[in-house]
Amino acid sequence: MKLTRPAVAAGTVAAALAALLVALLVALFVAPSGVLAATGDGSPTDPNIRFVGRWDTRNATAYVPGWAGAYLTTGFTGTTVKLRQRDTIDLYYSIDGGPDVYLQGVRGTVNLTPNPLPAATHSLRVSYRVVAGSYHGDAVFQGLVLDPGARTLPAAPPRGMVEFVGDSITVGTTTSKNALTAYGWLVGEQLGLDHMQVAQGGACLVSTADGCVGLDRRFVKVSAVDGAPDHDFSRYQADVVVINLGTNDVGHGVSTTQFQSSYTGLLRTIRGKYPDAVILALKTFRGRYVPQTQAAVAAVNGAGDPNVFFVDTDGWVPADGLSDSVHPNDAGHRAIAAKLAPIVAAHLPSRPTPTPSASPTPTPSDTYGACTAHYAITNQWPGGFQGEVQVTNTGTGTLDGWALRWAFADGQHIDQGWNGTFSQTGATVTVTNPGWNPALAPGASATLGFTGTWNGANTAPAAFTLNGAGCALA
Structure with missing residues (x-):
């Protein structure tokens, strides 16, 4: 018996190919933007955008900052730049190193250049406002919108990183711009370093049964939110880590023995994540758990880690530097930064002096x-x-x-x-x-x-x- 293949009309073949082509095009254009991101397109996965600090990057179309003080920075061409936001948010932004501009309750596609810029290359930094460590609104970055034909440019490379670990004082609670007017942000800006505040309003050193956010356990997380994933410490390495913890533990019944043990454990955790960092343990400005903080530093020193130091902060906050009995005001944070910046600078790794480059030929x-x-x-x-x-x-x-x-x-x-x-x-x-x-x-x-x-x-x-x-x- 001879088998024969059924005839297929030419039109049927053409229709099938057309259907296949349409399917491929649909798959291409409806795919998540992060999957097909290209350098310069302004999407969250654009490698020209540098995300400083701790960000949840599991969703390629929406990056979420964690803790206080995280920010993004990039260069861009053209005359305008817009920010894609998922929902209502308060934020600060700076263009070309200018003053931070505050926007409240913005959402959707947010125009950061209501007055167009000169046609040139520019730089952008965006920081979402935090209140007591929680972002004031929906801090979800979904990308940038630029002029037709414009593109992002590589962000300025990092010059080092200083990380600050603490509570509402480190967040900058009661200051005019929260994280942006806190001593950690000020020190980083003064020294020209990347900077990050791993801090939460009301945080303790010790995770307590009554629910205090404890940095002894949550330091390794991408944010303070329950169930947050672990932070990827390969994204950056801190040169200096500054700890200011202990102000709130008293109110949660943390014993001196428990505090000292947890502080020692935190120092060892930080050392495991940042093998080469210098760690500075500040005396809390209210003088709480001071002997235990010193003992924790001595314990890790005695175990062979010489790059951990106790820092006495007596006299750092002036008499008019508090907004209440606990929190420094803007002047107080500036005073703290003036004392702390030289200490951080003294512990930065030595970096090679830049080789002078040939000057451009002067034009007429x-x-x-x-x-x-x-x-x-x-x-x-x-x-x-x-x-x-x-x-x-x-x-x-x-x-x-x-x-x-x-x-x-x-x-x-x-x-x-x-x-x-x-x-x-x-x-x-x-x-x-x-x-x-x-x-x-x-x-x-x-x-x-x-x-x-x-x-x-x-x-x-x-x-x-x-x-x-x-x-x-x-």
Whole structure:
């Protein structure tokens, strides 16, 4: 018996192929955006966006910050940037290193540039507002929306990480901007470091039966929420960890013996997660569990860990530095940061001095030479200070590669800088454009930040040059 294959009409084949093509296209375009994310597209998985601190990244289309102080940063091109939010949220954002702008109760596609920017490369930082450690609203990042043809650019690379572990004081409760005006955020900004506040309002060191959030167990979690997953410690390594715990444990009946044991355990947990970090155990500002904190530090020192230190904080908070009997106000946090920043800086790992790069060839001054420069000391403490320079291209052409120079008059020396590549020879400082922001369009500005040392006097530089042409002082 001869078997024959049934005839298939050509139209049927064509219809089947068309159906298959439609199915493939549907699968392509309805797939979750994170799955097909491309570099520069502004989606949560875009590698140009740097998520600092602890974020729950299990959902590729929606990243969620955990604890206080987490933020995201990126570069971008074009004149506008919008933020995709799932639901109502309060947040802060900064563009090109400018002041943090506060938005309340925003949702959906949030326009961060109601006044369009100059057509140039820009930087963005977004931080969601926290209240007592809980985010004030739905802190779910779903991506950025840019101009047609624009793209994200790599965020400025990390210059080190300092992590702060604590309770509502470390969160910044009762200050004007919560986490952004707390001593941990201030220290990180002063030193030009990534920074993270693993902190919760009302938190204890010890996890208690009456429900106090205990950092002895939750330090390893991505957030303080019950059932939160473990944090992936391969995402970053802290250079310095600062602990400020013990203020709340008294109210939950934690014994001195239990406190000392849990503090020792936390120090060992931190060491296991950050093998090379320096750990600073602060004396709580109210002086609670001080002998037990010291004993815990001594225990790990005696077991062979020399990079754990007890820090005496007596006198750090001025008489007018409290908003109530417990929480520092803005001035109090600034005072704490002024004391703590030099201690953190002294324990940072040594980093190689940047090799001075070749300066861009100066372009004709009649077209590109006009500029203004504004120099400011934003914070100062004995022997150290933080400064910034904002330089603006007031010429008629784009600077595709730039170098800013000035000379200090009093022997000041820069330790760390950001938003540019810094080098210093004698009194002369040269800052060249960062790789992620090479161009300076007409009317565009670049804000450079740095920390440095001073002794005796700290006067501002008298003159600045941009690509060899003098800048007017603004």
